[in-house]
Amino acid sequence: DTEVTQTPKHLVMGMTNKKSLKCEQHMGHRAMYWYKQKAKKPPELMFVYSYEKLSINESVPSRFSPECPNSSLLNLHLHALQPEDSALYLCASSQGSGGLYEQYFGPGTRLTVT
Amino acid sequence: KQEVTQIPAALSVPEGENLVLNCSFTDSAIYNLQWFRQDPGKGLTSLLLIQSSQREQTSGRLNASLDKSSGRSTLYIAASQPGDSATYLCLVGGQAGTALIFGKGTTLSVSS
Numbered sequence: 001d002t003e004v005t006q007t008p009k010h011l012v013m014g015m016t017n018k019k020s021l022k023c024e025q026h027m028g029h030r031a032m033y034w035y036k037q038k039a040k041k042p043p044e045l046m047f048v049y050s051y052e053k054l055s056i057n058e059s060v061p062s063r064f065s066p067e068c069p070n071s072s073l074l075n076l077h078l079h080a081l082q083p084e085d086s087a088l089y090l091c092a093s094s095q096g097s098g099g100l101y102e103q104y105f106g107p108g109t110r111l112t113v114t
Numbered sequence: 115k116q117e118v119t120q121i122p123a124a125l126s127v128p129e130g131e132n133l134v135l136n137c138s139f140t141d142s143a144i145y146n147l148q149w150f151r152q153d154p155g156k157g158l159t160s161l162l163l164i165q166s167s168q169r170e171q172t173s174g175r176l177n178a179s180l181d182k183s184s185g186r187s188t189l190y191i192a193a194s195q196p197g198d199s200a201t202y203l204c205l206v207g208g209q210a211g212t213a214l215i216f217g218k219g220t221t222l223s224v225s226s
Contacts, residue, residue: 006157033214041218042203042216042217042218042219043158043203043216044216045214088155090157090158098145098207098213098214099144099145099146099206099207099208099209099213099214100145100146100207101145101207102146102148102160102163103148103160103205103207103214104160105150105157105158105159105160106157107156107157108156108157110155
């Protein structure tokens with residue numbers, strides 16, 4: 001199984017809501033990533049988890065809170081978002097962290113903040 | 115700091131043409147380079163991964179080459195088809211810093 005799954009596919013939330021994005025992989029990968037992609041831009045790295053520990057936070061605002069409950073699962077908790085946070089949120093995984101390993105991407109969650 | 119550039123930003127070709135997409139990077143200390151395609155509003159589909167020790171990789175009509183010393187990779191698409199229309203992104207896996215940097219992509223349109 002070489003698949004990374006993400007739920008939900010689409011999410012619309014108000015600025016006062018709390019919601020979560022979920023990502024799952026069953027490839028035995030020990031690194032998982034969150035990327036944010038705005039329209040007509042490349043993905044930008046947000047967070048990296050390695051062996052279930054946060055190893056990189058690319059100066060992401062605290063209204064985004066990642067969580068890695070186990071090696072197969074990655075969540076992104078959202079709270080008090082702004083309309084400019086509307087984007088495609090991509091999850092990826094790799095055998096290990098950093099630039100050495102092939103990245104496998106999920107289909108993304110399209111987030112709209114109203 | 116690694117910078118990754120993709121040229122051209124957009125490309126329109128008639129069906130059947132062979133074409134080359136370019137990806138250049140400023141820091142040659144890389145582990146690998148990965149090419150992806152992305153359809154509008156969708157996730158990224160991995161096309162080819164070239165390790166730093168390799169010169170090229172092939173998959174079907176696609177061939178990717180890597181010249182680490184000159185900081186360049188090319189993606190060659192043979193006999194293009196309308197279904198190849200998408201944005202093509204390169205991802206450089208570097209040895210330093212954040213280590214994962216995307217180029218801005220080349221948007222390809224193949225007309226029938």
